[in-house]
Amino acid sequence: MQAIRLSTFALYAVFILAAGIFLFPLFSVVSLSMKTADEVFAWPPALLPESLNFATYRYVLQETLVGRMLWNSAQMTFFSVIGAIVISAPAAYAFSRFQFRMHKPLLLLLLVYQMISTLVVAIPLYRYFESLNLLDSHLGVILVYITVEIPFTIWLLKGFFDSIPQSIDEAATLDGANRFQILTRILLPLAKPGLAAAVIFNAIAAWSQFIVPYLLLSKPEILPISIGILNFAPGQSEGEVTIPYLAAASILALLPAVLVLVVLQRFIVQALTGGAVKG
Amino acid sequence: MTPRHQKEAAVSAAALLAAHPGATQSAVKRRAIRMLRSPGNLQDSPFIWLAPAFAFLVLFYTYPLLDVIRLSFTNASLIEPDYVYTFNSYRRLFDDPNTLRSLKTTALFAAGSVTLQLAVGMALALAINAGVKRHLAGTVAVRTAILAAWVVPGVIVGVLWKILLSSSSYGVLNYWIETLSGQSIGFLSDVDLVLATTILANVWRGVAFTMIILYAGMQKIPAELYEAAVVDGAGAIAQFRFVTLPMLKPIIFIALVLTTINSVNTFDLILALTGGGPARASEVVGLTAYQQIFKFMNLGRGAAIAVLLLMVNLAMTLVYLKLMRADRVTE
Numbered sequence: 001m002q003a004i005r006l007s008t009f010a011l012y013a014v015f016i017l018a019a020g021i022f023l024f025p026l027f028s029v030v031s032l033s034m035k036t037a038d039e040v041f042a043w044p045p046a047l048l049p050e051s052l053n054f055a056t057y058r059y060v061l062q063e064t065l066v067g068r069m070l071w072n073s074a075q076m077t078f079f080s081v082i083g084a085i086v087i088s089a090p091a092a093y094a095f096s097r098f099q100f101r102m103h104k105p106l107l108l109l110l111l112v113y114q115m116i117s118t119l120v121v122a123i124p125l126y127r128y129f130e131s132l133n134l135l136d137s138h139l140g141v142i143l144v145y146i147t148v149e150i151p152f153t154i155w156l157l158k159g160f161f162d163s164i165p166q167s168i169d170e171a172a173t174l175d176g177a178n179r180f181q182i183l184t185r186i187l188l189p190l191a192k193p194g195l196a197a198a199v200i201f202n203a204i205a206a207w208s209q210f211i212v213p214y215l216l217l218s219k220p221e222i223l224p225i226s227i228g229i230l231n232f233a234p235g236q237s238e239g240e241v242t243i244p245y246l247a248a249a250s251i252l253a254l255l256p257a258v259l260v261l262v263v264l265q266r267f268i269v270q271a272l273t274g275g276a277v278k279g
Numbered sequence: 280m281t282p283r284h285q286k287e288a289a290v291s292a293a294a295l296l297a298a299h300p301g302a303t304q305s306a307v308k309r310r311a312i313r314m315l316r317s318p319g320n321l322q323d324s325p326f327i328w329l330a331p332a333f334a335f336l337v338l339f340y341t342y343p344l345l346d347v348i349r350l351s352f353t354n355a356s357l358i359e360p361d362y363v364y365t366f367n368s369y370r371r372l373f374d375d376p377n378t379l380r381s382l383k384t385t386a387l388f389a390a391g392s393v394t395l396q397l398a399v400g401m402a403l404a405l406a407i408n409a410g411v412k413r414h415l416a417g418t419v420a421v422r423t424a425i426l427a428a429w430v431v432p433g434v435i436v437g438v439l440w441k442i443l444l445s446s447s448s449y450g451v452l453n454y455w456i457e458t459l460s461g462q463s464i465g466f467l468s469d470v471d472l473v474l475a476t477t478i479l480a481n482v483w484r485g486v487a488f489t490m491i492i493l494y495a496g497m498q499k500i501p502a503e504l505y506e507a508a509v510v511d512g513a514g515a516i517a518q519f520r521f522v523t524l525p526m527l528k529p530i531i532f533i534a535l536v537l538t539t540i541n542s543v544n545t546f547d548l549i550l551a552l553t554g555g556g557p558a559r560a561s562e563v564v565g566l567t568a569y570q571q572i573f574k575f576m577n578l579g580r581g582a583a584i585a586v587l588l589l590m591v592n593l594a595m596t597l598v599y600l601k602l603m604r605a606d607r608v609t610e
Contacts, residue, residue, distance in 0.1 A: 007515075008413065014406045015421045022424040025443045025483070028451055032442060035449070044458075045451050087331045094328035106329070108600060113340055115596040117544035119565050120585045121339070123572065124346035126357065147339035150332050179322040208432035210547040211569070226434045230551060243442070243449060250438045257430040265423055269491060 026254075033057070033247035040243060056248040065220055066249045069228035074256070076138055076213070076224055077206040080145035084153045084202050085195065087146060092157035093183045097169065107158075110151040118148055122211045129216055136219055144212050149202040156201075156271070160194030161187055197271030200264055207257050225253040347589070350582035357576040368583035377559065377567070378584075384474065385563040388549075389542040391478040392485065396538050397531065399482060400489025405519070407490065408497050429487035437551025440480040441467065467553055470560045477549050477561050484548065485541065489534045496530035497523065529602070536599040543591055564588050 032040070033056050034049035061067045095107060125144065126135070134140030164187055172182050188195065213224050220228075232242075232249050261268065321327055351369070355362035372378050403425060410418035431439070444466035446453050457463040466476040504522045513521065524531075546565030549555065555562035555570065562570075564584060572581035 007409075008415065011406055011409055011413075011415060012417075014402070015410065015415075015417055018403060018406070019421050019424045022428050022483070025439045026427070029439050029442050031451075032449055040449050043448055045449050045454050047451055087335055090328040091332035094325040098325035098328075100325045103325075106333075110336075111600065112593070112596050113336060115540050115599065116344070116592045117565065117585075117588055119544070119546065119568060120347055120589045120592070121343045123568070123578070123582055123585050124343045124350055125339075127355075127578075128343060128346065143335070144339050147335045150335055154332060204430045208430075208434075210432070210434055226432045226547075229434055229438055243447075246438065247442060250435050250442075254431045254435045254439075257432065258427045261426055261430045262423055265426060268426065269422070 026251075029247045030251055033244050033251055035244050037244075056244045057252070060245055060248045060252065064232075064245070064249070065223075066225065066228060066232075066252060068221055069223055069225040070252060070256070072138070072222055073207055073224040073226065073253075076142055076145060076209075077203050079138075079142045080149060080206045081199050081202045083142065083146040084149035085198060088150050088153035088198075089157055089183065089188060091150075092154045092161055093179075093187065095154065095158045096161035097166070097179075107155075110154055114151040114155075118209075119211050121148075122215050125212070126215050134216070136217055136222065138222065141213050141216050144216070145206050145209060148209075148212075149205065153198045153202060156198050157191060157194050160191035164190050193267065193270065196264070196267045200260060200268055201271070203260065204257055225249075229253055344589070347582045347585050350578055351586045353579045353582075355578040355582070357572060357578050362579065365579075368579040371580065372583050372587070377562075378587075380559070381562050381564050381567040382587075384561065385543060385565075387474060388478060388481070388545075388561075388563055389539055391475070392481045392542040392545075393535060393538045395478065395482045396486050396489045397534060400486045400534070401493055403486065403490040404493035404497060405523075407494055425487045425490060428484050431484060433484070433545065433547035434551045436480055436484045437548045437553075440476070440483070441552050444476060468557055470558055473553055473557060473561045477552055480552055481542065481545060481548060485538065488541075489538060492530060492534055493527060496527045500526045532602045533599070536595060536602060540592065540595050540599070543588070543595070564591075 028047075031047065031049055034051070034053045035046075036050075036053065036055075039046065039050060095103065122144075129135050129140050132140070134143070168186060168190075169182050172186055177185065208226060209224070210226050214227050217223055217227070220231075229246075229249060232246050352364050352366065353362040354365050354367060407418060407422055409415075410421070428436075442449070443452055444450065446463050446465065446468070450463075453463040453466075464472070466472055500523065504526070505518055508518045508522050543563075544565060546563055546569060549561055549563055549566055550569065553561045555566045565588060568581045568584035568588065571577045571584060
């Protein structure tokens with residue numbers, strides 16, 4: 001009994017330490033984002049701002065392009081996630097329900113794609129997209145995001161389709177359903193947890209994309225927030241007083257991803273622990 | 280299978296049996312399979328289903344991949360449209376002492392990140408696992424805090440840590456360190472420290488992934504093994520050493536390779552945190568390619584570095600595939 005109590009105490013110590021380490025960077029930036037210029041220069045620095053001051057957030061959203069950039073990120077994330085599902089689901093169906101000669105090599109090829117840095121692929125895209133007239137357009141970026149998301153999505157959905165017994169397909173066939181109907185009306189609804197996981201993972205990945213939009217987009221008003229932040233950094237604009245604004249913009253940029261995580265973390269942990277990672 | 284689908288399946292089988300008296304269950308099933316495989320239907324070719332996905336992959340993945348290899352043999356630049364074929368990019372790449380240095384920096388960054396991510400990830404997974412088993416309040420909250428760091432975009436992680444570790448007046452952490460030790464630490468300005476700083480930020484972001492997959496692996500270890508170990512008189516440490524660790528071995532290897540690939544490919548975080556500096560002390564290969572292209576507008580040399588990165592990626596993927604196969608065999 002004594003030993004159990006002692007180890008529970010030790011566990012709590014680990015928990016508090018971990019929570020501290022993982023939350024402190026976020027906390028200190030939130031704190032900074034609410035400080036006024038005077039507070040920023042005050043010495044010694046205070047852990048907390050003097051008041052809950054949202055003026056920096058208001059300024060960042062109203063006077064800078066950050067709001068626009070958040071909206072751009074949201075749009076690109078949304079359309080790429082939908083596109084990736086629409087394109088990947090039929091392929092996942094084929095890998096789950098057909099036997100063919102290229103079955104295994106193609107599946108492995110998908111893994112290879114997934115392991116290659118997007119930087120490698122992105123470098124020639126500038127010239128390529130220039131010739132396709134897709135530079136400085138969200139469409140071009142979305143097409144690349146979809147491609148980046150496809151390998152993972154196929155693997156994930158294939159895993160979920162595999163766990164649905166073939167007898168369901170057979171029964172539906174007897175009812176006169178064709179393969180397309182089987183996929184859209186039976187398999188996809190049954191694979192909802194897989195769809196949810198694919199949407200969450202792809203959305204988080206798309207929200208974080210950096211090099212692809214950096215290369216393909218140049219007009220400030222169409223940039224996603226991940227690149228907007230980089231230009232927002234002091235050093236390019238000089239003067240320390242910009243720092244609370246940078247802090248506020250950073251918090252705004254990470255908030256959607258963190259909110260999605262907090263609300264949907266059950267799905268994320270389920271998908272990660274369900275063998276999806278192992279492929 | 281939902282009840283609705285179960286019912287529908289039963290009804291359709293019954294209907295078929297009624298229409299063909301004398302048919303057995305297995306005959307019904309055979310007919311269903313035959314209908315699924317009826318020839319002449321366009322839907323029955325797997326390649327129709329694969330075509331859209333592979334069209335995307337070929338257009339926006341394979342083609343650029345081949346193009347980057349072609350570009351690496353040119354003197355192409357981001358501003359000049361014309362170029363000629365040459366080996367100069369590679370020649371200069373191998374002559375440049377910075378190439379070796381950024382490869383070394385990448386290796387150190389990856390080695391440090393992977394070691395810490397595995398060690399800390401294991402410790403956290405054990406703690407979360409114990410917390411869940413004992414129904415400790417707050418376990419999910421701690422897990423959420425760790426996962427929250429994981430979803431923050433790389434560039435933002437760089438900005439967060441730059442603010443956190445700043446030696447400016449708003450740098451709370453450095454103020455505390457100074458108060459305690461009398462001296463602030465140049466996390467971002469000290470040439471000998473900056474790589475450790477980038478590793479720290481990368482581990483902060485990435486450790487959730489190793490934690491979660493190790494935690495998942497722990498759920499699959501049969502409880503009897505621990506019971507047997509307890510009967511043999513094994514304490515917590517012996518249980519970890521003789522049960523948990525050997526049982527997790529395949530997953531540890533997979534985590535090892537995946538985190539290595541991730542770390543080798545990381546550069547947006549470092550770009551925002553240190554920009555590769557000071558004195559290029561934190562410049563990883565991805566950043567070198569990035570700077571060749573965007574700072575020096577040198578597409579050819581950037582492509583040559585990217586090809587180098589591609590080779591490293593492919594080599595590690597081969598290791599990963601080998602491990603996966605070994606894992607399948609042991610299962």
